[in-house]
Amino acid sequence: VRFLIFEVSILGESGRAAQTGTPRTQTHSQMPEVMAYLEEVGDYACFLIGPEMLIPLSGKWLRGLYIYTTHSYNVLCAWREDPLLPTVLRLYNVGPRNLQFALASLPPASKEDPRCWACQEASMADAALRREAAVAERYFAAVYHRAIWQGWSLTHFHFMRARVLQAAGRAEEAHELYRGLTLECCPDPSSFQASRERHQLSSAFVQPLWTGAVRFRGRNSTARRAAIGHEFRSAEAALYHAWLHVRPGSGAAFGEDFACAAQSWYTWSARTGHEVGAFFLAMGLQYGDCSGRMTFSGIKAAEVWYERAFRFHVDRAVRGMATNA
16 A cells, blocks of 8 residues: 555544443544554554645654544555655645655654754755745646536535635635535535635624734834733734734745735734734744744744743733632
């Protein structure tokens, strides 16, 4: 078997508990042994299938985050040294940093000491990877367009066609496709996701966010304490604006512009005293999402904002306890 895809669900834990008589857990406790088995029998490397990203799961990459959760997710596995696997990663991952770290789980990196070898290659630089992802997007856009033109009226094809239109800035056309998919929502994942995308394109969703966040645009001073009340809601609106800029489907060709716009919104949210805004700003600085390069100065700036995110979090918790006392 060259490629293997399976779903991870706590239903599997229920079946195991029924067979063995052991207590059922609300976790994916079988994941470590499943990953170990696939590595032993076929030297498979496995990845969590995320939105436009593949996240390594095998060996040292498997963290408690993916085990101690009730969320279901899908996993892709392939022979670790399959020459086609890097190509699959390059076609599926849109964000440069996502691809670079996914490739760190494959040769020439070792299993025992994975390293981001792609981060050091000129051919894997952010600008080159964004161009490559844009080419892949255009190819798949043509595939979906042709499939629909030939009468393959599958929900997934229409959803992906809408995503392509949205990424190209043709939001009204995308909205109409999403609307058609939501008329009989939600017999499958594509129509369910279409309803969410349609809502996020609506003025009813965007206008309140803009109204709440616009007062903090251009803020150049940082709050000493966590935001509360009206300031917290405004900072939260700025955070949502940032997430809208980087959500899957934004388009690889515009990735850099979207990442920089998101960083501006993260900055305004963080400076207002929102701990999650500070955390996402720190991550963007650490990994150079806007600049396209990981730098020492970016890492030092990220350290400052990670510390502020923690401080804002503690301050909010203490003030909440004082309020409830």
